[in-house]
Amino acid sequence: MQNGQTGRKNLHRKVKGRKVNGHKVPAQKGGFGRKIRGYFFTGLLVLIPVVLTGWIIWKLFLAIDGILRPYVHPFLADRFGIDFLGETQIPGIGFITLTLAIIATGAIARNYFGRKIVNFGDKIVERIPLINRVYGAIKQISQAFLSSQREVFKKPVLFEYPRKGIYSIGFYTQDTRGPVQDALEADMVSIFLPTTPNPTSGFLLFVPKTDVYDLDMTIEEALKLVISGGVIIPKRVDGDKVVKVKMET
Known part of the structure; x- marks a missing residue:
């Protein structure tokens, strides 16, 4: 023995x-x-x-x-x-x-005068056909990813995609609003699904809130997991249990 x-x-x-x-x-x-x-x-x-x-x-x-x-x-x-x-x-x-x-x-x-100049320039560009669409799209994307006033990704989530029984990691951005939500009966959430190994490209998905699960990991940990193709897994203390919890409604 x-x-x-x-x-x-x-x-x-x-x-x-x-x-x-x-x-x-x-x-x-x-x-x-x-x-x-x-x-x-x-x-x-x-x-x-x-x-x-x-x-x-x-x-x-x-x-x-x-x-x-x-x-x-x-x-x-x-x-x-x-x-x-x-x-x-x-x-x-x-x-x-x-x-x-x-x-x-x-x-x-x-400063005050600078904002006036920027707003004046925006109004001029918005009146130019074709250019206004390109400028507006680039401006919205830049504000979304570079703005320091709010986080683009609120938290990492888990949901079934591309079919039932297969799960993907995405990033919850906000509760769906506007025409998309009005066209659907269920409460939807907007999720960005990144690609591996380049998370800057991906897909925008509208998923029922009841089908989305919160993940006990930070946004940085989720990004590492995506970029590494599942190799870099968030560290956990021995004995910790992962509980699958649906998003709060």
Whole structure:
């Protein structure tokens, strides 16, 4: 009996591993080659998020910097004699200029006269055929995703989609109102269903409130779950129970 317990303990020690970046890395046993292979995959777990994050930031920097840099540098060089080690263009000057211009625009738009100017410009654009539709759509999308006054996604939810017995994770945005709700008898809610691994695209679904379940996780945890394709699961304390609760009516 004692030998059996000892065997189970030894087996537990063998399969027990460490976590790197939230992923469990099995402990390596025996053999120089296996250790090297274990070190290699552990290194990948550490470096891939760092390298990809740095690469994305660098590409965004180059794209934004390239918008104004060709125009700003000649102005600084010709007017003020500013140069950068003899280069024809100063790296980063376009990014800095564009950032300052956005900040200045925001500061102006927040005061009384700035709001008057913005409202006046909106009224002019709204009277131009075709352009008013494009401008209005872009403005509404920008306000929805960039507004700091309210959250776009209220909470993550679970519902049956695309057929009965199969569940999808979505984000509750608001109770459905207007013509859509008027055309239906049941109380509906608006849900954004993101795609994997790119959650910025997805579908707008109108789902009966009685068919939607609240999830005990944050919006960030739900996004990680979607982006990772179900690999990154929210951490829970041992013994916690998940209770399926329908949305409050």
